[in-house]
Amino acid sequence: MPYNVEWLMKDRIFEIHASGVVTLEEMEAYSSTIISMLEQSPYPLIHAIADDAHVESFPRLALFSKIPWLRHPKMGWLVSYGIDQPVARFVGHTAGQITRLRLRLVKDYDEAIEFLQYVDVTLPDLNQFDQSTQ
Numbered sequence: 141m142p143y144n145v146e147w148l149m150k151d152r153i154f155e156i157h158a159s160g161v162v163t164l165e166e167m168e169a170y171s172s173t174i175i176s177m178l179e180q181s182p183y184p185l186i187h188a189i190a191d192d193a194h195v196e197s198f199p200r201l202a203l204f205s206k207i208p209w210l211r212h213p214k215m216g217w218l219v220s221y222g223i224d225q226p227v228a229r230f231v232g233h234t235a236g237q238i239t240r241l242r243l244r245l246v247k248d249y250d251e252a253i254e255f256l257q258y259v260d261v262t263l264p265d266l267n268q269f270d271q272s273t274q
């Protein structure tokens with residue numbers, strides 16, 4: 141699985157771009173990068189936007205609890221977009237409930253930004269962030 145993790149808004153929101161078959165081992169491999177980002181931020185909650193449009197499959201539902209950054213005290217909302225299959229969306233939603241993860245599945249990038257703007261009133265205007273420049 142090729143992946144990339146980068147700040148959309150320094151210390152507040154990071155983006156994850158993944159594709160192909162996502163394995164637990166690969167998710168654990170970039171956990172140290174994400175945990176470092178979370179711990180270095182001066183803010184109490186840091187959100188993530190995951191572009192999952194090119195992901196073919198995820199680890200089994202039961203394995204999500206083993207991903208350390210998802211349970212980090214500074215982890216805010218994980219907003220995922222690009223998952224079109226109804227079964228995959230159901231599994232993702234269920235995973236969020238079971239693991240008590242702040243997870244929201246949305247249609248696209250714009251909806252992800254709109255959702256974060258709504259749930260975190262401390263964020264500045266996110267409309268200034270153009271996905272095509274990221």
